[in-house]
Amino acid sequence: MVGEESPRFVGRSMPRREDHRLLTGRGQFVADLVLPGMLHAVFIRSQHAHGRIRAIDAGAAAAMPGVVRVLTGEELLRLAPPVAGGQLSLPSKWRTQVQHAIHNPQQPMLAVGKVRHVGEAVAVVVAESRDQALDAAELVAVDIEPLAAVVEAEAALAPESAVLHEEFATNLIGELAIEKGTVAAALAAAPHSLRRRFYTHRYAGLPIECRGVIAAHDPRTDSVTIWSATQVVHNVRRAAASFLRLPEARVRCVALDVGGGFGTKGHIYPEDLLVPFLARLVGRPVRWIEERQEHLLCSCHSRDQLHEVEVGFDSEGHVLAFRDTFLVDCGAWNPIGVAIAYNTAVHLLGPYRIANFAATARIVATNKVPNAPYRGAGRPEAAFAMERTMDLIAQTLGLEPTEVRRRNMIHPQEMPCAMGLPYRDGEPIVYDSGDFPGGMDKALQAIGGLAAFRQRQQEARRHGRCLGLGVASYVEGTGVGPFESALVRIESNGSITVSSGACSQGQGMETIFAQVVADLWSVDPQDIVIALGDTSQIAIGFGTIASRSTVNLSAAIHYASERLRAKVFAIAGNMMECAPADLELRRGKVGVVGVPGMEVTLAAVAQAARPGWDHRRPAGVDAGLEEIFYWEPPTVTWANATHLALVEVDMASGSIAIDRYVVAHDCGVVINPMLVDGQVVGGTVQGLGGALFEEFIYDRQGQLLTGSLMDYAMPRAGDMPSVELLHQESPSPLNPLGVKGVGEGGAIAPPAAVANAICDALAPFKVEINATPMKPEHILKAVAKSRHPDRSRT
């Protein structure tokens, strides 16, 4: 449909069109927004992890200068009783077709009756200035009767544990189980077996921009506009409309430039609804910008899973049966339900053919910050369990870990490969494409081959140096449904506008979707407007989470464009008196195939399509050049990668140096290699940050000990290796461009790869690292434990 001479933009490393504004200081983040008469909200937050609210006295605060309103949870409950169905509910109902049970406690906007984690909001002060609000907030007297804090998931399940949500009489608030084959029998019959516990600790996405919400109410139309640093403007809009009892048309949610999301901003938070509620209540715009300490204390954390794995295998290392029973410590609330646990369960299989498989998850409430998806969203925990297991099998049998993997891996000729389990969209899991062993080999070749490394390793050992090679492979279901929307419109000047529910947090979406549109329409990317993150642009949308936007929005754009192109050709054919079938797109024009110069511009077609006296549409063709398409993907497409870490461990200090870090990555067709590189490197760095540095540590009273960036050890550039990228492209057959998601992949494998590398480096000492993070003190403890196996840590 596009003429031959048109340049192709998909596949080119085009510079990001977003960067001009960001680099020249013209980006606008929610904190940059200033509205006339804007008030400032400050939350009063619980200092107790668990307790009963005896009383809140806001009298002194309300009398402070500049204070416009103080609101407590009890008062809010009277003003706005919760809406049935829950305002802080799942982004969409997951269609899990597996046995599961869930008690989803409904998170209040402000705590009522009890507090359940340090930092939980109990009241809010709205004042003329932020300083006035802060001063007044200090005078809100919150009388809390402390209760025993529940800080560890395992302990939380003990009969003697305090219970967070008394209505359920247990801290076990969710369970799910999936199984295929005959696991118990296969485990019993296996020639070899292993059983281990693996722990992935609590860390989280720390976007450079914290969260923030500004809302303004327009009494003229009783409508609200919400500016939120969110990944899901349409979900925020729906929830706010429901909470405020307004039609969705009266609520607009806008995400301006957003400084990183990583899943942390991927669902609805109380502030997304409470700030617009306050703005409407007091009749003036209200601003709340999260402080870094608030972010660490209140925005969702992630990971925090304890796995107990049993694996049965034969003497060649073939896995015969695998069972994983794991706990998800979901903190005080569970905003995403079973999604993370389900992600973990179905991603355990990784790139391997395992006939007998079972995973059982238990979701446990504790007095910690709620747990929600963060880049990887349950998959790093799965990769850690499975990839450590692969290495342990290799160690048991005296095989190379890569060889054990190769023997279990699904081969490209087996694609598409049905895995015998349902995905969380309810569809059977079928790996659609990919060359898993090929990727691993590519990574090994990049370091000169395995044998050469082993030689260097032996050489080093002779000099007392501990070098190690760690490999971790994974697969990732990306581009999950339920849908994404695209509106494609040709404006009267021939420019093309695309809007959607997808929201950018710095991924470069304006650039890559302009590339997609430019190819589909044979126009210059400069003539394309990509308008995302604003519900006023399109009524229905989903949002950007779960490595889904490139996959789903590109498909939605494709199909909307296909319909629109039929209309454009019908009108252009009418204008040029020729059959639509004879037409092609060429550089902003519609031309007759094989007849150079016989053409009309898209602008002329748009004018001809306009309603009115001068239109040149054929009979039966509606006016306007605008199509909305909702792409409802049948199921996910599977990306994959192998990460390879070469480390050196300093036995004296426990410190770990990463000499090389290689990623052989396959996300299908690559739209913009430079941006894919950025995604993979960024994800890998976050994965390494989690593996080596970042950690939320709670004490026994549920106080967060790493509640500032002085304590929560964010890695800096100097801490990170240079990440070497190798691309494979296995196009997905499931969408028109053949693309797969790439947002999260980088973060999945690093903890497993690094742990395997450390274990490989310390193999002579039979050191096992089965928990993250892997800080020097952990290494030293593990070394000590390997020498005194009775002292255990997890």
Next chain:
Amino acid sequence: MVGEESPRFVGRSMPRREDHRLLTGRGQFVADLVLPGMLHAVFIRSQHAHGRIRAIDAGAAAAMPGVVRVLTGEELLRLAPPVAGGQLSLPSKWRTQVQHAIHNPQQPMLAVGKVRHVGEAVAVVVAESRDQALDAAELVAVDIEPLAAVVEAEAALAPESAVLHEEFATNLIGELAIEKGTVAAALAAAPHSLRRRFYTHRYAGLPIECRGVIAAHDPRTDSVTIWSATQVVHNVRRAAASFLRLPEARVRCVALDVGGGFGTKGHIYPEDLLVPFLARLVGRPVRWIEERQEHLLCSCHSRDQLHEVEVGFDSEGHVLAFRDTFLVDCGAWNPIGVAIAYNTAVHLLGPYRIANFAATARIVATNKVPNAPYRGAGRPEAAFAMERTMDLIAQTLGLEPTEVRRRNMIHPQEMPCAMGLPYRDGEPIVYDSGDFPGGMDKALQAIGGLAAFRQRQQEARRHGRCLGLGVASYVEGTGVGPFESALVRIESNGSITVSSGACSQGQGMETIFAQVVADLWSVDPQDIVIALGDTSQIAIGFGTIASRSTVNLSAAIHYASERLRAKVFAIAGNMMECAPADLELRRGKVGVVGVPGMEVTLAAVAQAARPGWDHRRPAGVDAGLEEIFYWEPPTVTWANATHLALVEVDMASGSIAIDRYVVAHDCGVVINPMLVDGQVVGGTVQGLGGALFEEFIYDRQGQLLTGSLMDYAMPRAGDMPSVELLHQESPSPLNPLGVKGVGEGGAIAPPAAVANAICDALAPFKVEINATPMKPEHILKAVAKSRHPDRSRT
């Protein structure tokens, strides 16, 4: 399609939903808008009617405190050369299929080279405060070489006249002529003939809110938002996008509450484009709110036509031939081209059957404020010429004026009646429905019949009192194309949102369209959002001018709803496992006909229609419940009315008292009688204001002598009679609701009705009033002239 038990809202006098906000002070007009960092623009305007700009020195102004920018016409021309096609062009090309010629001078944003009317902007100052801008504006030294002012259209055509637009070498900048039959021959052969000149003076819509524009540029996306007190947000958006060289998607135009339009705000003004240009240039929001004096000096005036009529008739008063040659004094620029002249020409026929008819218009440039449509838009001038002629025929033949009318009127059994001329949409004029003599009779009955009045009149004369009865009938083509858009969407809570290009300036559109939607969908009007006046709601729209919105938007809503209902029924049928044909709408639900209780709510259908895993749409039905329809009316529908004025003239003072004023009005099906009454009364009051009080008077130098509300005599409530309304309803067969436009009608007939009444009152003195306004001094002069016929005024 709607169940029987549903209440009907169309036809009810429902209170205006807009009024709550307006009456509680929550309306928001453009002057209420405050943006952070907002600057203030003040224009420097010509004090000369005609002159050559020698130099503009802005140096001192630019150095004043707070001044951010001073811009002259020359500088603007360099920064933004005019776009081909003209940024201040017609709202849409009129498809006149008649002989016409037009030189449309392209109006600059700021004068370049010459000034052509007092008040024309030559430069603009942008400063931190309005006071600073005003102070600086006084220091802009504008050196103008005065040229002879051209103030009267007739004189402007004289060879010795100065020429405004030298490129055309004449002040005659437009001509058109329409004709049917053989006018010259029929005039020559007619037993009787008359020739008269009729003059309708210059007056205009004076909305309570002057114009105003605020614009903000978002450097993040290089987009602008324009808040303008305009009737045509989509036209402003298109023109601004063109002028700023931006895709339309990067320009949003919003009309908030607008305090009256009346056509004066119905086209694009320089400020609509210049203010956003300035905002983008200086990088801060810019505000310009028109002062009343500016409004009188710069916003378009109207009327100002001089007609020369020849009429031939037989002894029974049948009109055999009618020729009208008229001048339109269009002032310095001609923003609307031939539209007004064309309106006048084709409305001359009125409700009468006239076989031989010709109208020739000449559009003449003068050094006055540009002329553009104002409520009636060329029709009051036509009605004045024709309705005065009818009375003169009656006078000549000694017949009752109503009898002459009745003998010439088209009868209801002749409907639809082809008139043998094309409308300005290019379609043949066919009066679609109406009972013209019936309406006149109804008005006469309301005053107790003609004979009774004549008796009272005789009685009064015996006491030296001059009572008069004046009648004026007219027809009005309403609901002209080219199109209007409607987007109808059912939200997830079941509420229905409608958006469109139509813009309200106080007509009550939110109320009446909610009534239309409520009936179409069988829902409560409270569950309907009518979102108008915002280009972000729908990409393509036209706007509110020319008595068109009720007609065209109701039709667009109807057809969009029809399509959407098919989709709703398909999905509801799928949900209830029944055939869509068995379904009906009932009170927010879709139910099975004849099966009470078997139903699903619209909210449930909207949920089922959403894209995603849980949808319940049948195969082949797209997601979402949203339809856009562009109604492209085949041609206009014809409203009509007869106005009847009973006056008493005080011969001593020339003052006129209106004893009764009766309007028998037919605008087809009435959606909200209370609001139609408001429209008709309001229009009548404006018509009477023009007939008796309001007048723009220029001196020979082109200085406006009535440039404030002290001089321009706006009527007050106490000056106005109580208007008695009689409704007829002749449904239009041209649109689904049978409605006709009602916005302008009231203003068309009063000058003619009052003039006829005065002439009737003064019949014993043979006084002829053939010019407006009819102030006491004019009456006294006319009386004097009837006594000394050699002293003539027009």
